[in-house]
Amino acid sequence: MKNLIVTLSFLLTLLSWDSSGQGIKPVRIGLFTDCQYCNCPESGKRNYKLSLVKLDSCVSLFNSMQLDGVFHLGDMIDHDVRSYDSVLPRFSKINAPLHLLLGNHDYMIKSRYKAGLLDRIGIKEEHYIVDLGTWRFIILNGDDLSFTAPQNKKQKQERQDMVNDQYSQLRMNGLPWNGGIGSEQMRWLEVKLNESERDLMKVVVMCHFPLFTKDNHNLFNNRELFHLISRYNCVKAYFNGHYHSGNYKVRDGIHLVNFKGMVDTEQNAFAVITLTNDSILIKGYGREPDRHLKIK
Numbered sequence: 001m002k003n004l005i006v007t008l009s010f011l012l013t014l015l016s017w018d019s020s021g022q023g024i025k026p027v028r029i030g031l032f033t034d035c036q037y038c039n040c041p042e043s044g045k046r047n048y049k050l051s052l053v054k055l056d057s058c059v060s061l062f063n064s065m066q067l068d069g070v071f072h073l074g075d076m077i078d079h080d081v082r083s084y085d086s087v088l089p090r091f092s093k094i095n096a097p098l099h100l101l102l103g104n105h106d107y108m109i110k111s112r113y114k115a116g117l118l119d120r121i122g123i124k125e126e127h128y129i130v131d132l133g134t135w136r137f138i139i140l141n142g143d144d145l146s147f148t149a150p151q152n153k154k155q156k157q158e159r160q161d162m163v164n165d166q167y168s169q170l171r172m173n174g175l176p177w178n179g180g181i182g183s184e185q186m187r188w189l190e191v192k193l194n195e196s197e198r199d200l201m202k203v204v205v206m207c208h209f210p211l212f213t214k215d216n217h218n219l220f221n222n223r224e225l226f227h228l229i230s231r232y233n234c235v236k237a238y239f240n241g242h243y244h245s246g247n248y249k250v251r252d253g254i255h256l257v258n259f260k261g262m263v264d265t266e267q268n269a270f271a272v273i274t275l276t277n278d279s280i281l282i283k284g285y286g287r288e289p290d291r292h293l294k295i296k
């Protein structure tokens with residue numbers, strides 16, 4: 001009897017109900033970040049070569065499930081453009097639609113390859129929307145203002161002004177391995193958040209860079225971005241990578257989940273996430289912990 005009650009309660013958690021009493025199918029996604037493959041020797045905790053085996057195992061697990069989408073939160077390679085030749089064929093084996101965003105290491109390649117990088121990877125837009133059921137995933141380009149990605153004159157000026165302004169406030173985010181969101185993209189985000197609120201969508205914002213984590217790994221304009229997204233009730237969570245040790249905070253009812261980097265240690269790290277009408281249920285694999293997060 002007790003087992004039956006536990007099973008029923010689990011099924012009810014997975015199957016949310018709207019106010020009309022009709023069941024809403026939960027959304028289920030695969031998520032991994034900082035695969036950061038390179039044919040290079042280990043460095044500190046980073047076991048670059050092992051990322052291929054970890055990736056194969058992650059893809060095989062994802063393909064054993066019915067997923068609505070898979071997201072990689074940036075830094076798929078390191079050091080050498082040829083690393084893409086090992087990673088991309090593995091990414092292409094993922095059955096569910098794959099959505100990519102870029103990190104700082106994705107651009108740590110020789111200058112002559114940078115301009116053609118998006119075509120090589122098959123990314124058409126660097127910031128975009130993915131709608132799955134009643135959930136909207138807003139994908140941000142944290143390399144908009146960057147020390148590694150190509151920058152036009154306007155971006156260079158905006159980056160310099162932002163970083164200088166931060167140093168004058170003793171904020172230390174403007175480091176070469178971080179990135180920022182430019183003013184044009186911020187305006188685009190505000191439009192998308194207004195639309196999401198109007199359309200009664202539940203929003204997860206995704207970006208490579210954390211908002212409030214440790215060790216000076218935050219997005220340049222972390223406070224400004226959080227100030228914007230926290231004005232919207234539709235924003236339920238912010239997912240990121242970049243800081244490989246991972247982190248979790250809840251602030252103003254928004255779950256800030258920093259997923260662990262796949263490249264670190266000999267143990268894998270990735271997640272399968274079920275999003276219901278009232279919860280975000282993270283099933284972690286390897287070093288990634290499970291989390292049951294109630295949404296506001």
Ligand SMILES: [Zn+2]
Pocket residue numbers: 074075103104105208241242243
């Ligand atoms: Zn990174």
